Amino acid sequence: MADFDKNDMDTFCRAPFFKGLARQTVERLFAVGDCATFAKDTLISSIGDNFGTVLFVISGLLRVSVCSASGRRITFLLVKEAEPYNLLGPYLNRSRFLEAQALEKTRCLKIRDRDYLKFVEQHPAIVHNILQWIGKSLDSANSRLLDLMEKKVETRILRVLSTLHQKFGSPLLFTSQEISEIAGTTPESTLRTMGLLREMGILSTQRGKIWIHDPPALKDTEFGAIKI
Amino acid sequence: MADFDKNDMDTFCRAPFFKGLARQTVERLFAVGDCATFAKDTLISSIGDNFGTVLFVISGLLRVSVCSASGRRITFLLVKEAEPYNLLGPYLNRSRFLEAQALEKTRCLKIRDRDYLKFVEQHPAIVHNILQWIGKSLDSANSRLLDLMEKKVETRILRVLSTLHQKFGSPLLFTSQEISEIAGTTPESTLRTMGLLREMGILSTQRGKIWIHDPPALKDTEFGAIKI
DNA sequence: ACCGTTCCATGACGGCCGTCATGTACGAAC
DNA sequence: GTTCGTACATGACGGCCGTCATGGAACGGT
The missing domain is CATH 1.10.10.10 (Winged helix-like DNA-binding domain superfamily/Winged helix DNA-binding domain)
Known part of the structure; x- marks a missing residue:
């Protein structure tokens, strides 16, 4: 817990993802996680590995992308402070084809899959936030599909x-x-x-x-x- | 409840979406919903309306699509028997831009948003299934993005x-x-x-x-x- | 200050594929 | 059986945009 200060939690509490959650819940989320710092250009998860860890960016920026066979990279998502990465990973026990990389020095709250699953079970209120976030992601992906086709x-x-x-x-x-x-x-x-x-x-x-x-x-x- | 027979529930219990759920849970899901039958070509939800109802197809086929300004239609999803539609709708209280239509005569288990939210709260086990399903949808959308770009x-x-x-x-x-x-x-x-x-x-x-x-x-x- | 690397900028070319057009074949309704 | 609507089938054209090429500018390291 010494890894985080009150300021980090304040930022999270004000952020869109955590909207409506009690401060206590955010504090307990911090309590079940560790602090992880990635240097610029660090590859956090690569294609094919079974990355079950959930990250919340505290400061910095993550890029979620794939690099196709022809060498072209496609960026799906940029994760900035107080945003989550891999919210669904722990629920999908199969390897995903995404790759995450730190675009700058990035500090994260890192939560192991088991701790995350347990936390969600014990704090059903967060399910609402997760589903809302994912719903927006899904709508966004569909919008991009539409853009590309049209x-x-x-x-x-x-x-x-x-x-x-x-x-x-x-x-x-x-x-x-x-x-x-x-x-x-x-x-x-x-x-x-x-x-x-x-x-x-x-x-x-x-x-x-x-x-x-x-x-x-x-x-x-x-x-x-x-x-x- | 007279609207459904044991056979419907059996089908659901065997279906991928409901994997791992107790039969009792499936039965209670049926209990909180109504039966809705849509004739072929019925528009179930159109663009812009705030469709908060969750549907599970019992028989038939739904198409989820948008019709763009230039008149071209883009299909995102085909929902067949024992598959859910609008799992996230109740959590997103904003109008979505999708349109659902019955491609053939389709019978559904229809659950109002409030009942759905309550059901999920009371049956946390289903959260796992919902997140898994959505996770696959998200991965699928990303795959399609990649296809379109590449x-x-x-x-x-x-x-x-x-x-x-x-x-x-x-x-x-x-x-x-x-x-x-x-x-x-x-x-x-x-x-x-x-x-x-x-x-x-x-x-x-x-x-x-x-x-x-x-x-x-x-x-x-x-x-x-x-x-x- | 030099040099190497990376990014910006712009032109030329060519191919994929969307659009339009025309003709045919299948199926349903009466 | 006839007729009409819809889907299949295929050719021709043209434009968007991806690719390649070239040059210049900005930045960092020594």
């Missing part, structure tokens, strides 16, 4: 920029490569699109940084938003 | 045919239109691909029917399977 690359990139802006603010610290891995396209297409947006005065770019000047212009909403 | 149309159609064959056997009672709505392509592309497969002797087709002669030939697995 929309052109430019629209998808717009959506990704908009979503990232909502989640991380401005400037965005991502390269065109990283953007393209989320949008499902190539760095070249991303750069071309951002070139257009720059001409339109909607954003400006620097090596690894993107300033969004006109967030509403990115909104092209049809149906639900995606969640990254 | 694979060409032919491969996707192959995957869809393979998955449908596993779930429904042979012959498949789907039109090229319906296949394309799952694979995220057009009927023309689907027909062209199936033309090739027919020449290779892997399948044969008739109006609305597809016989798969060589299921292994359809397998081109990389990473997880999709689930339709």
Whole structure:
């Protein structure tokens, strides 16, 4: 418990995932877990292994992605502070094909599968939060499916920029490569699109940084938003 | 309760979703629900409404899809007997953008959101089943994302045919239109691909029917399977 | 200050596949 | 049996966008 301070718990209590939970419940969650710190670029779980540990990011950023046979990476999720990773892992005793990596130095609350399962049993209130979170993830995945089937690359990139802006603010610290891995396209297409947006005065770019000047212009909403 | 017979419960008890649950639990699930029968082509929930009811199909088939602005339909899920629909709806008190429709005459066990929430609270064992089911759905959605970003149309159609064959056997009672709505392509592309497969002797087709002669030939697995 | 690496930027090309068009065949209804 | 609606089948065209190539700029390490 010495690993965590009161501040960490405060942050969690205010975060969307923990909404509606008693502070005591959050404290007990901390009590059943350990602190784990991953250096930048650490591979936390790789494809094929049976990763049953649940993580809650305290500070830093995790990327959940796969690297396909053709060498292209596809990013499913970015996990930031007070967000959970692998909520369902302990319930699926089979290897998943996802890979998690720390994009920067990341400190996590780490909970072993058995402790997690026991905790959920003993604190049924959290089931509500878990299901809500997963539900949003599922809706988001479906929205992205729709985007990929329906929309052109430019629209998808717009959506990704908009979503990232909502989640991380401005400037965005991502390269065109990283953007393209989320949008499902190539760095070249991303750069071309951002070139257009720059001409339109909607954003400006620097090596690894993107300033969004006109967030509403990115909104092209049809149906639900995606969640990254 | 007179709406259901012992046979219905037997089917459910044997089904994957209910694996590991006591028969008594299944019986009580039936007890809190009503029987609902939908005629073919009935729209069960449409886009934008706040559909909080959980359904378990007893017989028949439901399609979960969206119809995009450009008029193209995209099918996310086919729900067959002993499978659940809208497991998470009661936990997400916001309108979802999915639309459910009965593809044939379909009989369901219908459970109102409040009854469902109460049931889950009183029967924590089912949480495990729910999370497992949702976990598979999430993995499946991610697999489809990967397919759409990575694979060409032919491969996707192959995957869809393979998955449908596993779930429904042979012959498949789907039109090229319906296949394309799952694979995220057009009927023309689907027909062209199936033309090739027919020449290779892997399948044969008739109006609305597809016989798969060589299921292994359809397998081109990389990473997880999709689930339709 | 030099150099290597990484990222940005932009042009040219080509192929996949979505769109349109046309014709055929099957099945249901009367 | 005739008719009509729907699905199958296949060809032609065109555009989006992925790939390759080239050059320049920014940053870090020594």
